[in-house]
Amino acid sequence: MARFSAFSLMRHALTGHRDWPAQWPDAEPKAEYDVIVVGAGGHGLAAAYYLAKEHGVTNVCVLDKGWLGGGNTGRNTTIVRSNYLYDESAKLYDHAIDLWDGLSQDLNYNVMFSQRGVMMLAHTVHDVQSFQRHIHANRLNGVDNLWISKERAKEICPPLNISPDARYPVLGAAWQQRAGTARHDAVAWGYARAAAARGVDIVQNCPVTAIRRGPDGAVEGVETAKGFIKAKKVAVSAAGHTSVIMESAGVRLPLESFPLQALVSEPVKPVFPCVVMSNTVHAYISQSDKGELVIGSGTDQYTSYSQRGGLPLIEHTVAAICEMFPVFRRMRMLRKWGGIVDVTPDRSAILGKTPVPGLYVNCGWGTGGFKVTPGAGHTLAHTVARDEPHPLNAPFTLERFTTGRLIDEAAAAAVAH
Amino acid sequence: MLLIHCPYCAATLPELEFAYAGEAHIARPADPSTFSDEQWRDFLFIRTNARGLHFERWRHVHGCGRFFNAVRDTVSDKFLTTYKAGEPKPELEALLKAAGKDAAE
Ligand SMILES: Cc1cc2nc3c(=O)[nH]c(=O)nc-3n(C[C@H](O)[C@H](O)[C@H](O)COP(=O)(O)OP(=O)(O)OC[C@H]3O[C@@H](n4cnc5c(N)ncnc54)[C@H](O)[C@@H]3O)c2cc1C
Ligand SMILES: [Zn+2]
Numbered sequence: 001m002a003r004f005s006a007f008s009l010m011r012h013a014l015t016g017h018r019d020w021p022a023q024w025p026d027a028e029p030k031a032e033y034d035v036i037v038v039g040a041g042g043h044g045l046a047a048a049y050y051l052a053k054e055h056g057v058t059n060v061c062v063l064d065k066g067w068l069g070g071g072n073t074g075r076n077t078t079i080v081r082s083n084y085l086y087d088e089s090a091k092l093y094d095h096a097i098d099l100w101d102g103l104s105q106d107l108n109y110n111v112m113f114s115q116r117g118v119m120m121l122a123h124t125v126h127d128v129q130s131f132q133r134h135i136h137a138n139r140l141n142g143v144d145n146l147w148i149s150k151e152r153a154k155e156i157c158p159p160l161n162i163s164p165d166a167r168y169p170v171l172g173a174a175w176q177q178r179a180g181t182a183r184h185d186a187v188a189w190g191y192a193r194a195a196a197a198r199g200v201d202i203v204q205n206c207p208v209t210a211i212r213r214g215p216d217g218a219v220e221g222v223e224t225a226k227g228f229i230k231a232k233k234v235a236v237s238a239a240g241h242t243s244v245i246m247e248s249a250g251v252r253l254p255l256e257s258f259p260l261q262a263l264v265s266e267p268v269k270p271v272f273p274c275v276v277m278s279n280t281v282h283a284y285i286s287q288s289d290k291g292e293l294v295i296g297s298g299t300d301q302y303t304s305y306s307q308r309g310g311l312p313l314i315e316h317t318v319a320a321i322c323e324m325f326p327v328f329r330r331m332r333m334l335r336k337w338g339g340i341v342d343v344t345p346d347r348s349a350i351l352g353k354t355p356v357p358g359l360y361v362n363c364g365w366g367t368g369g370f371k372v373t374p375g376a377g378h379t380l381a382h383t384v385a386r387d388e389p390h391p392l393n394a395p396f397t398l399e400r401f402t403t404g405r406l407i408d409e410a411a412a413a414a415v416a417h
Numbered sequence: 418m419l420l421i422h423c424p425y426c427a428a429t430l431p432e433l434e435f436a437y438a439g440e441a442h443i444a445r446p447a448d449p450s451t452f453s454d455e456q457w458r459d460f461l462f463i464r465t466n467a468r469g470l471h472f473e474r475w476r477h478v479h480g481c482g483r484f485f486n487a488v489r490d491t492v493s494d495k496f497l498t499t500y501k502a503g504e505p506k507p508e509l510e511a512l513l514k515a516a517g518k519d520a521a522e
Contacts, residue, residue: 243466254462257491301437302419304491305468310418312433345462401462402454 001197003108023189024196029203032230033061035384036222038208038245039238040064042073042184042370043362045191045202046377047235047384049107052198054378055385060200061231062192063224065207065241069188072239073370075339077262077284077296079275080371081118081179083138083145088395088407089348090141095392096375097178103374109190111182112289116274118179119153121160121324123168123280131174144178157274159325167323168281181275181286187373210248211236211359219249219358235360235384237376240305240340242363251354253363254401255342258299259309260367263317263336265328267291276324283320293331295321299341299367309338341366345401347410351376351393352383360384361398422499423477424485430477438474440464441486442506467491470509475499488512 002008002021012020035051037044040062051057064070080100082093100113122128131147138145150162153173162170192202203226210223211234221230236245240257272287284296297317300310314336322329344350344364349372351362362380365372375392382390389397400406419432446452446460465471471491476484488497488507497512
């Protein structure tokens with residue numbers, strides 16, 4: 001793998017950037033691997049990378065039914081934050097931010113992690129109380145989060161309407177300076193390139209149709225469009241499609257898949273310095289480095305795999321954005337799209353072992369798993385390599401739905417991204 | 418936007434009048450005190466999450482207010498049928514045949 005550097009950029013400039021080598025080979029599957037990861041999203045690729053880098057497991061294959069990063073990784077609004085309420089979540093998400101911090105250097109790939117700050121607006125007395133509770137809980141966990149006045153919010157983000165006449169006036173906000181955004185595609189590409197450089201095979205356009213189990217119940221490998229591939233360990237990291245794959249191994253999950261949409265405007269000059277989220281009017285927004293406003297909508301009410309989503313949600317979201325930022329009322333939108341997100345009853349992920357020996361699952365990140373990509377990959381790799389969970393993902397078991405030890409972020413955040 | 422047929426109002430109306438109410442035909446335990454933890458888990462949390470035909474409940478909240486059941490293809494979002502609460506699960510084979518005929522027309 002050729003390293004990226006200022007020097008290599010200059011050298012390639014001399015030849016008009018026409019002879020950059022491929023960043024990773026498009027592999028064909030071998031007959032057998034030590035570990036197969038199903039799903040080449042950010043999570044699956046990160047898991048493969050950390051398996052190779054930290055556990056010396058390099059005979060690994062990552063399989064995807066489409067192109068790498070074409071799932072929710074390439075469809076999300078890229079918000080990275082860690083101010084979750086419960087201890088278990090705060091620790092795991094904050095671990096991810098620690099990894100984000102040095103990720104571009106670690107991968108030798110610019111993931112454009114930008115700690116521009118995330119502001120969560122409080123519009124009601126209930127919002128104020130619940131955010132302040134979050135802030136106190138975060139402080140006890142050593143997680144950055146600060147209460148700011150509406151005037152301070154306006155200073156940080158000038159387009160914000162803080163007029164008391166607004167339909168839902170801003171009363172203040174929670175501000176996480178450490179939070180921000182990252183370039184979603186670059187995260188997938190950076191992990192893919194770094195994993196491939198350590199010997200991991202990445203096979204695209206190869207759907208896994210079933211997981212095969214032996215007479216003793218343990219995993220034997222996966223059936224795919226390119227034939228059977230043998231492996232004693234299989235990690236499923238397929239976001240919205242996890243239920244379908246796991247069902248083939250006889251594991252039923254507490255998951256429902258919903259379309260979640262986002263949209264972008266035409267690109268404009270820099271106007272929006274941070275990320276602003278509002279759970280109450282239900283919209284969130286940031287500006288990409290290209291200049292587009294990136295706007296996140298909600299999930300449809302019904303389960304679906306259509307990867308489209310309904311227009312009423314877009315209308316609702318855009319109305320909320322115009323209310324909060326009147327300056328954007330005449331902005332034109334360029335395009336909208338949907339991804340299929342896998343939602344658990346307590347809105348927390350399932351990351352760990354399953355009742356099937358050799359089968360691991362990483363799912364249930366729902367509307368908010370981009371931010372945790374390095375953390376999920378890191379702890380999943382640990383779980384697979386050692387056949388036991390990392391302390392950070394140990395609470396995120398499948399068993400919690402039997403024992404009742406839920407991690408109930410659902411009650412804590414109306415919008416769970 | 419989905420167009421949904423309410424079997425009580427006998428009318429096909431925009432999705433905005435309806436609220437989705439989860440997977441259908443999940444029976445409450447007849448004798449809850451005998452339920453094991455695993456049975457409670459299955460009842461409360463485990464869902465089919467079908468990719469394809471899905472039995473589901475809807476409620477006509479901004480109409481008659483009643484719950485009814487539906488069969489929808491979760492890949493195309495097309496409804497195959499809706500039917501009143503309490504009626505048995507429709508025969509999928511027959512439904513598919515009817516839908517196939519429709520599609521060919
Ligand atoms: C519109 C939208 C906005 C979002 N905004 C945010 C946000 O601001 N912040 C945030 O933190 N999160 C956000 N999320 C959530 C986030 O995108 C996901 O939680 C995260 O990207 C999941 O990563 P992943 O690698 O697990 O899944 P994915 O990237 O979806 O990867 C799963 C892969 O599995 C593959 N796959 C599926 N079935 C099979 C099969 N049978 N065989 C082989 N491969 C298969 C898919 O093709 C896919 O590439 C958003 C999601 C959406 C849709
Ligand atoms: Zn009705």
